[in-house]
Amino acid sequence: MRRQRKPREHSLFLKAFRLYLQYVNSGLYFRKEHIIGLENVPADGTPTVVVSNHQNCLNDPLCVCLKLTDRRMNFIARANVFKNPIFNKALRAMGLLPAYRMSHEGFSAINKNRETMDDAGKALTDGETLMLYPEADHQDKRWLGKFKLGYLRIAFEAAEKMNFEQDVMVLPSCNHYSNYFHARTDMLIKFDRPISLKPYYERYKESPREVMMEVNQIVRSRIQDMMLHVDDLVHYDEIDFLRETGYGAKYAREHGFKARYLPSRLISDQQFVNAMQSATAQHPEAMEQIYSDTKRYGQGLKEIGIRDWLFVHDPGVEAPILRGLGLIIMLPLYILSIICTGLMFLIPKIFISRLIKDNMFVSSFNIGVSAFISVPICLILPIVLLWVFLGGWWALGYFVAFPLMFILAWNYMRLFLKFVGSCRFVARGNRSKVAALRKLRTSIYERLDQILG
Numbered sequence: 001m002r003r004q005r006k007p008r009e010h011s012l013f014l015k016a017f018r019l020y021l022q023y024v025n026s027g028l029y030f031r032k033e034h035i036i037g038l039e040n041v042p043a044d045g046t047p048t049v050v051v052s053n054h055q056n057c058l059n060d061p062l063c064v065c066l067k068l069t070d071r072r073m074n075f076i077a078r079a080n081v082f083k084n085p086i087f088n089k090a091l092r093a094m095g096l097l098p099a100y101r102m103s104h105e106g107f108s109a110i111n112k113n114r115e116t117m118d119d120a121g122k123a124l125t126d127g128e129t130l131m132l133y134p135e136a137d138h139q140d141k142r143w144l145g146k147f148k149l150g151y152l153r154i155a156f157e158a159a160e161k162m163n164f165e166q167d168v169m170v171l172p173s174c175n176h177y178s179n180y181f182h183a184r185t186d187m188l189i190k191f192d193r194p195i196s197l198k199p200y201y202e203r204y205k206e207s208p209r210e211v212m213m214e215v216n217q218i219v220r221s222r223i224q225d226m227m228l229h230v231d232d233l234v235h236y237d238e239i240d241f242l243r244e245t246g247y248g249a250k251y252a253r254e255h256g257f258k259a260r261y262l263p264s265r266l267i268s269d270q271q272f273v274n275a276m277q278s279a280t281a282q283h284p285e286a287m288e289q290i291y292s293d294t295k296r297y298g299q300g301l302k303e304i305g306i307r308d309w310l311f312v313h314d315p316g317v318e319a320p321i322l323r324g325l326g327l328i329i330m331l332p333l334y335i336l337s338i339i340c341t342g343l344m345f346l347i348p349k350i351f352i353s354r355l356i357k358d359n360m361f362v363s364s365f366n367i368g369v370s371a372f373i374s375v376p377i378c379l380i381l382p383i384v385l386l387w388v389f390l391g392g393w394w395a396l397g398y399f400v401a402f403p404l405m406f407i408l409a410w411n412y413m414r415l416f417l418k419f420v421g422s423c424r425f426v427a428r429g430n431r432s433k434v435a436a437l438r439k440l441r442t443s444i445y446e447r448l449d450q451i452l453g
Helices: 010-028 059-067 083-091 107-126 150-159 198-206 210-227 236-244 246-254 262-282 284-304 309-313 318-356 361-388 392-426 429-450
Strands: 032-036 048-050 071-077 096-099 129-132 170-177 186-191
Touching: 010 059, 010 392, 032 059, 032 096, 032 262, 048 059, 048 150, 048 210, 059 071, 059 129, 059 170, 059 186, 059 361, 071 107, 071 318, 083 096, 107 129, 107 150, 107 284, 129 150, 150 170, 150 198, 150 210, 170 210, 186 262, 186 309, 198 210, 210 392, 236 262, 236 284, 246 262, 246 309, 246 429, 262 284, 262 429, 284 429, 309 392, 309 429, 361 392, 392 429
Parallel strands: 032 186, 048 129, 048 170, 071 096, 071 129
Antiparallel strands: 170 186
16 A cells, blocks of 8 residues: 655745735735635645635635645646746745646647646645646636636546545635725635545546546536626626625625625625526516616716715715814824835835736735835835844834734725715715716616515
């Protein structure tokens, strides 16, 4: 019987680097992280393939890696990030392996994927955990694409190398974000029950592709059930817009869900999307009119520069005044905070417009720039200087105060945007447009109530 090897240990440097990324990701970037089904994750040392939807580029694997800290994680990433020899060595040390694509590296490079699959299989035979995204690329919508079979090929081949004596597990999971692009929002990771491949071994020996397709369907179905999947891509923008407006929150409350608690809101949003898609099939003409009016409503909001939440809270003239006073009172604290954290906001903005063509890379780019540029300049360098010139207590005080200053600066800027929106909402020149939008919004909501029941 094959002797199982122990998973590799992370070096002290990589453990420290992971803690640092945890601070940037969980302490600064995300407001709250929800992990559901952690009890479903197989024990470390069990060959496990974690399979997930892919909607937020590097954030998806990073968040999982920072939560499953008890094991050696391995990922497959785009080959172009391995070009630099230094990056190549560092990424491989962190468990990343290159995937070569015909559209980017050319046909001749595809054969190199065999080496990657062998390395991934070896990680499994050593009892490590491999994370893969069978869609092969990230999506730009809350939608699950088709799954390729590569992850199952790796899993079954690893089982074969272990003479089909060791069980290999496939763990379906999903990532979900309250907002793809903004910092200080919520994210969620769900783990479903693991799927044992051992019952499929004998059939796999006879019909490998048939078995892989069967298991793939089970895995994909499990992931789709966990995530927010909008199947109606024709009306995707309108459905997603309504879900994020006051109507989505109203639907959640009326159906017994917590509108501001992401795990509960995800279930509500799933039901809402299903209800909308069923209504579209049953009442196509009425829903087409609703979708048309929804698009008109969204365009009207953009023209004035306001958001739907203003109709929910319906601020009068006093709201801008109170927010303005709050901004004035908080201004000294904001100035102090922005002096220390300003580059955290400025540096990404300088480069995003020039370097990022795919919006789904925005949040990943923000975290990457924060980890490698902004935080070292705004946090680590001042701590070192304070330690040298003023002593350890000053350095410790700055370390403790830094995340609070970052959050204060972020919330101040959000309050300022709400102040501007409130001013536009109550501005005399916009009154007729706001009244027309209010009437249109009420009409859309009333018709939806009648159709959705």
